[in-house]
Amino acid sequence: MDQLSQPLDHKKKNNQKKAPSIWRDAFHRFLKNKYAILGLVILIFMLLFSFIGPYFSPYMDAKIDVSNGNQPPSRDHWLGTDNLGRDVLLRLMLAGRISLTVGIAATLIIILIGGALGSIAGYYGGWLDVIIMRLADIIYAMPGLPILIMLGAIMSDLKIPPPQRIYYVMFILGFISWVGLARLVRSQILSLKEQEFMLATEVLGLRDSKKIIKHLFPNVLPTVIVSATLGVAGAILSESALSFLGLGVIPPTPSWGYMLSAANNMIDFTKRPWLWIPPGVAIMLTVVAINFIGDALRDAFDPRQKI
Amino acid sequence: MARNLVEFRNLKTYFYTEEGVVKAVNDVSFSIREGETVCVVGESGCGKSVTALSLMRLIQSPPGKIEGGEIIFDGRDILKLSEAEMRRIRGNEIGMIFQEPMTSLNPVLTIGDQLMEPLMVHKLMTKKEAWNKAIELIKQVGIPRAEQIMTSYPHELSGGMRQRIMIAIALSCDPKLLIADEPTTALDVTIQAQILDLLKKIKQERNMALMLITHDLGIVAEMADYVIVMYAGKVIEEAPVKELFKNPKHPYTRGLLKAKPIIGQRQERLYTIPGQVPNPIGLGNYCYFSDRCEYAMDICRQKMPQLTADKSGHKAACWLYEGE
Amino acid sequence: MTQFIIRRLLQSIPTLIGASIIIFLIFALAPGDYVTSQLQNPKMTEERAAQLRSLYGLDKPLPERYISWANGVLKGDLGDSLMFKKPVIQVINDFIWNSFILGVAIMFFEWLIASIVGIYSAVRQYSVFDTIATLLVFILYSLPSFFLGLVMLKVFAVDLKWFPLGGMITTASNYTGWVHIVDVAKHMVLPVATLTLISVGGLSRYFRANMLEVIKQDYIRTARAKGLKERTVIFKHALRNALLPLITLFTLELPSLFAGAMITERIFNWPGIGKVVLEGIYIRDYPLFLGYTMLITVLTILANILADVLYGVADPRVRLK
């Protein structure tokens, strides 16, 4: 037994060091990535800008003043005013609250539903796959607009207070858009589950949940992250479409998407760029930030990527 | 005497990991002559594969990096060549058999496709010629049903079959140098013998040099002209094969020879070298084998021994022989 | 395989029935109907509205309406569009091909550009090119399509006069043959450019992410060891392995070839199906809308069968069961 007992002396030396969990470790790598930091800084800025910023605005309690409408940026109104004379900067900040929440929450829901259902369908195959994927077929083919119109009316009939509807919207957005991600995840899992390391988990008798969550899902993470980044932008932009159907924000509360689409004619486009450039830039910054973070996360979870 | 085909001069290949720098190949120098078989043996993880990969310039970077030294191949410094020049050497002048046959084959391409590729690129064969040649190669490495194998995918083959496919790919363009990283681990002895015979034959016919990385001292004995023994990123001993087996100098080499079970000479327990390979991160300037060495002296723990040759040209890096 | 396809086709029958019922219900439950949309006509009376509803069969109970509609569909009759006053098939046929040629062109350029940009970004991860491509991608991605469309129109049609201001053919032209094709192509440039630019972004990210996964694998090292050209290594060895999610995206996109792009079609005045259907939804032209949706559903289902078949082709380890 010399070989067995001999190395055990080393043990004491080594186990003081606590196991760096995959998360802590990823976090560590994440922080080393300068893009990640940049992304994080932008995102935090956008959050502060939206949630704290309005308290610094002198126009919080300002009245509508049409005679002061459509003013270009000036010292008083850094980003100009809209057609009702409201301060664009303040509206931009207020809009961020909604847009950021919707964008991020809807995306999380998509990932949760799409990731879970895609994994399950891909992993188990058989009738579960058939049911999930046929359901996905139906949902994917389902026309968005009429559903939304109907939901808008239903919510109205149910007398759900308009300001609360935004929370339902996040679910709805998530619910009708998980299909793409589910398909993506499933396709990759179909291939991954046939690889040898999955046979190895079978030998170990791991629980299915563990096989999926710990072994399969991390391997589809890159795709999921791309989906998520794109999803945030998508949700922010499509929120405005929902707002028109009584599902999104209720005017006068603004959202970025709403501000953008309020300027959708040639005149505002050429004559009043201050109406659409700020929300456009805000969306872009958010998306870029989230992408940087997503990319860094991808790298952080990729053991072969060393920075 | 044949001229040097490859010469490693103070090669250093490091991996930059989070915990620190892994000096996988640490100042390695040796050479391979034309038509010669050099076997590289050594503790698992001592840097044999990395040495070979450095020669191919296929170290993944980051984290790996060739930090210094030169590799002269056929008169050119490999490390200074352009990518395009390197491409003409790879697969054509130097063939390589990778250690892990499963992951080294592309899972979504058929065996035939992967075999025919270098033939069409380097030997400019037509598809049909390449196909025929590939079938011939498959047969040569002893795999039955060659036509079917051509259209199979890697996961449908057994371990040994994949390994032989790798061998076939490496041999396909008649390289001047073949690097074989444990080419026969997954092969049964009859096929192994067949493959070794094949390699010998090709060597003779084409004056191919062979860098053979292996653990099987039986194979070393059978194939090698010259043997390099590595330990923890360094060459610790090198000698012609007969000299090495007859007169192993470094205590590690001696241990290796002792640990090998030999058929018909059963022991109750196999001999093992006590202890562990040291952590390659942050190694100091001393003999890395010192903590496992039964002959260790004080100096071993303080100073790094240099690789020095004795009169017969048998080189070893050990303080035991420093005085000779 | 044949068996698999047959089984999938059989499965698609209940899927289609289910989908049609759900879609029918949703549309029926959406508030208002075609007659409601006519109520803004000040001459409309209650009786007239009731009469119209009964003419259109809107007053019957839902199951009955569904069955009579489904009956028609089985006989290949999708009914008459309410707002066009002609058979739905004819309306769809009038517009869908216009959407289709636009869609095909966009898809072609989108995939071409996305693959090049995405792959190059992956191979040169964190290079200047990658950073710029990333930023550009997201700028384009965060702009709604109408903005890009307006920019395009303003710059290339109004100011520079390089391309026509929307539409699909030169007004009052009677071109045929090659001249006609060139004429249509000219009109396609701006809408195609707009939609391509917008959609390239997302796709290129998928290319990038999946290539990043693959290019570090051992078999890529093997491919390099064979002395293959970098192009072969990347496009043959790496891309093939990154293909699964891309196949998914491709087949997800296929039905949309026929779906039309509502906003772009409107801005560029492209006579596509998207614009028509959008209007149909707003004024509750349910036969048109149901017919169109069923068409898209069928396409979706077919595209997904194709996807599952292609998975097996792209990756032999995927087993169809």
Add this chain to the structure above:
Amino acid sequence: MSEPLIEVKNLKKYFPIRGGVLQRTIGYVKAVDGVTFTINKGETLSLVGESGCGKSTVGRTIIRLYDKTDGEVFYKSIPIHSLKKSELRKLRPKIQLVFQDPFSSLNPRLRVGDAIGEALLDHGLISKNELRDKVIETMEICGLAPYHIDRYPHEFSGGQRQRIGIARALILDPEFIVLDEPVSSLDVSIQAQIINLLMDLQEQKGLTYLFISHDLSVVEHISTRVAVMYLGSIVEMAARDELFAHPLHPYTQALLSAVPIPDPDLKRERIILEGDIPSPANPPKGCKFHTRCPLAKDICREQIPEYKDIGGRHFVACHLV
């Protein structure tokens, strides 16, 4: 002799060969074609044979990684292939397998510490706090330094990966292990260490092994009994000493003669096998070995030799014996 732990009865495993555009099954690879043996508790049965003869497939089918085509496998009289999934899962820790290809059997995104320890945790065999110590302990036993625990598989050399695979199996404290070439990439010193370890464990805990290897010197050292496979079937099986001393089957004889000896001066007389290597998809009639057998007679070409006990549990399938 103790009771049988594993009984394999006429086990068959065929893989379909697909061809054509439609991927139809056009034939079968008879990877394992009727294999029968038993392994008693505390024994090591070694499986040797030509590459591709079906050793790994036997190993994997025994523990039901592959579904069998025919036959049955009993573990302590439990028919493994008839168990429900949940029952099988409970049994898993007791029956382990060390993979032939260590790298591909490791998840590239899992640290080796997690890979080794996760099953313990998942089966509730250990608490989270104790886990790391246990993992380190096992790693050290298998010759891996503790500082390796947080690395990823691609950062290891071939031999180190193989030891990870062994540690992953051993940590579960199994009763039966299929070792598929567990020491092929290890240098002799570590190989010796591992073999000593395996034998120690067998002695202490009565472990049972199915040991698949090409290295006959290792086989000679470790086995209780040895089975020689050729083209999907066992051609000879006997106690170790008996087999090495009196190999009866011509294939066994050829095999033994081909073992390289670590002495450059010694040259041995090898039996060279000539003739076509047959394909498992289309095995030759009669004795499968006849195409390459130096002693083949007419009868060998026509009749399948009976697999019989010629006394002292020495089984052989050859007409000439």
Add this chain to the structure above:
Amino acid sequence: GKTETQTPQQSQEQKTTPTASVQDSSNWIKAKDTSKIPEASKTRTDTIIIGLYEPKGVFNPLYSETSYDNYVNSAMFDNLLDVDFDGTYIPSLAKSWDIDKDNNTITFHLRDDVKFSDGTPLTSKDVEFSYYILSDPTYDGPIALSSAGIKGFKEYNEGNADKIEGIKIIDDHTIQIQLEKVLGTSLSDLNIPVIPQHYYGKDFAKGKLDGVKALEQQPLGSGPYVFEKFVPGQEVRLVANENYWKGTPKIKHLIYKTTTDETAVQMLQTGETDYETSNISAKKDNVELLENLGFVDYSLLPTNGYGYIAFNHKLPKFQDVRVRKALAYGLNRKAIVDAVYQGLAEVRDVPQSKVSWAYPDEKDIIHYDYNPEKAKQLLDEAGWKLGPDGYRYKDGQKFTIHFLASSPNAVNDALVPMAVENYKDLGIEFVAEPLDFNAIIDKVNKGDFEMYFMAWSLTPEPDPYTIFFSKGSQNRIGYATPKVDELILKGREELDMNKRKEIYHELYKVLNDDLPYIFLYQRNDLNAKNARVVGFQISSFRDFTYSLYQAEILAY
């Protein structure tokens, strides 16, 4: 005066200013610089291109529902009567008509020189045929002939009668319609487009309109232009009707080209279209844009319609006129209208277009100019008392308004924020809920609403029976006031124009005081055209199609 002298040309090489035989009507603001006319348009010497939001292709005037299809059909078909610049009816196919009050008949005397474009003369038979189509039980077009009250219509439409008793052909060019009761509105109800029986009526029988519908894409009429080609989603091509009874149109080709809000102005700018109607909204922005182009004539015509905010009169809180008035006074309507139309729309206080002959004298009506103090006072009077939280309460009920906002809609975008703010000042909580237009109508129909914004477009006939009469079919707000009912009935039954005028002035005064809606605005329609096309004499009631036959292209 319907003509105006052309602005003199400055440019030297332009020796003569082209002149037209018929000038544009005076409500056009003429272009300043015709030298800027784009070359692209100058090359089209015999073609006029009119930009239009997408025509659906329903080229049958009895069936077309969208105004875009109507524009196309107007160029190909004629009505019995035309509308004059002031909204009164004037002869067209019918050169005169007799109203017999005692017998309740109206007799149309048709012109005898009218031919369909294929040369067949138009006769009473064709008029009768057109009436029969509209009366058919399976007719599903938009024209509601039932409201005319033709004798025997019901029996034919709902019963088994195979003839309509009230329609009688006197001779080839005289047709008499017997009504249940002749009303002031009857002419308007009986004025229909006429389609040729010999062409559409081949296999017509009661309940069988397939033949008529089948010819949807091959129209044949008596209008100034003849159908040539339809490219769905792109354009409709017409050519001049040589047989047109007012003379062959001067411009040989007429093309309706599909344009959109986004590109309408650009199309004019590049010369791809010559005339734009209804796609360019009447805002200062657009007017400036057009003026800057230099070569564009434009005209702002008050729209025959108005925007309003409706109350649900079934709700107790809105039944109190003081509350309604308070809500009108308390809302800064001018600001809203200005924000949307940039000064090019006016706040209205009665439900009628200013251009209608029925519009009352401004002096006689109350102007609900923004006056929060007055509003507060009215609310106090009505018993809505300010609570400690700043909101008004009555009987423990908080004053909250749920507002349905159809969306997307530019007016609501301005109205909602303003109302929230203004009403908050009054102590009223205003909660808006954007919904799809149809969904709102649906809710309104079910009575499930409090307030909403919408607009009416009106017919030349001012009778508001359907909207404000207590049993009016479009009276979805539950408005019922005996005085209003009485005046409406009186106005309908009166045939004498001057007396009707009196009655309507009275009616609007009552409505102005009673506020069934908060009246909001009357906007303008913006017509714009390339200065090279002239002869368009338009008004709020007469769109450009009336001028098509006389329009001509000037060679600049």
